[in-house]
Amino acid sequence: MPPILVAILSGLVAAYALLAGAAALGFLAARRGSPPSAPAEWPSVTIVPVRDEDAGRLRDAVQSCAYPTDRIAVARPDGPVPGDVTLTLPAAADAPPTWPQSMVRQSRADAPVVMGPTLVEHDDLFLPRLEALQHLGRLTLLGGAAHLGLPLGPGTANRALDAKSRPPGSTSPEASVPPAPLAPATAAFNPEPEAAVTRPPADSFVDLLRNQAEWFRQAIRAPSRFVQAQAVGLWLVHAALLACCAVALALPAWRQPTLLALLGKMGADVVLTLPAASHFGQRQLLRSTVATVLMLVLSIPLAGGWALVAPSRGRHAGRNAHNETRAS
Known part of the structure; x- marks a missing residue:
């Protein structure tokens, strides 16, 4: 050569x-940080699924989640988005009961957009294992960039959006979520395993x-x-x-x-x-x-x-x- x-x-x-x-x-520095304390009063939360067929499953999951059930609801993908915080996640993704609490706790005034980790199901199959490992590298890059104050590119659909950051007059999920890349001044990464959702592989x-x-x-x-x-x-x-x-x-x-x-x-x-x-x-x-x-x-x-x-x-x-x- x-x-x-x-x-x-x-x-x-x-x-x-x-x-x-x-x-x-x-x-590593981001995950060593102490998680924010719980708010005195949990804000109202709206979960926005990507597909209509996910709405029913998410409503069932909400009943057993760790978040106050009278403060959380599931909206239609193309419907209005009420509430103080909007949560989104990938289609067909499974979220643990601790997911809403962990994501909402990370929301703050100076970073109204919080990105959480998304893991890939693999069931020990060959191609899904490779995709899952590649995605872990993306999570490290995403969390590291957020901690270092760098712009964040295309990331994960596991997000929490504070209502105050929505554009005026926005009523739908598409209009409510800001485009990538996200500036470090407005976005944060939630490294807590309790916030990790799992999506199907390709x-x-x-x-x-x-x-x-x-x-x-x-x-x-x-x-x-x-x-x-x-x-x-x-x-x-x-x-x-x-x-x-x-x-x-x-x-x-x-x-x-x-x-x-x-x-x-x-x-x-x-x-x-x-x-x-x-x-x-x-x-x-x-x-x-x-x-x-x-x-x-x-x-x-x-x-x-x-x-x-x-x-x-x-x-x-x-x-x-x-x-x-x-x-x-």
Whole structure:
């Protein structure tokens, strides 16, 4: 491999590792913080499901939640949004009884939007395990960026929105939730495991690609240069590794530097995913690190290209992509 290419590849992996390390440190600092105390009087809360079919299940869940039942209600996805706090979550997601209390407790005047963790169901299946591990890395990045005061890009649909931050005259969930990226002055991340909701995985590898393409599409269109640079850098790292792997199959001289770069990328991914995996009791997923990194080396370049060449195709396709980005 030419020295200039070795330098470029090493620089990309090193930059990725620095970002992963900074995000991990930020997430660790965020989770060590003491949770806010409960308010003297719990505000009224409205849960807004993504789909009509989720409303009945959520109403049943509300009856057994830890929040005062006379202060919480479930609205229709396309209906008005009353209440002091609006809660949203992905479609078909399961929320623990502690979810409303944990999210509302984190709401405050200086950060009216609170993003909570979303975990991916995997049932120890191969592709869902890879998606779940990738998503843990996103949670670390999201929590770390929030703690470091950086703009937050497309994130999770598990959110709490204070009514005071709604645009004047907004009555629906779509109009009430501000677009991504969210400024650190208006958004906070809730790292509490009690706030974690669990959503289904992508139905297939194509759906996973579609979800990743939707993430890239929103990140590239974001007004924040930091969010855009994050998406471009992520694509460049994986595209460079994919190209080097392809050439290394034919040229033995490329194999050693490519393997070292892959090992460096795997180490950075362990640093990135370990804080969230440990915090949310998902450390067993780290056994899939090698498979996840290899999948991302293939899927991220494809998803980035998909986001550029088919900007409208993924907007209405892909159930999980819509679920995760609706509240963004």
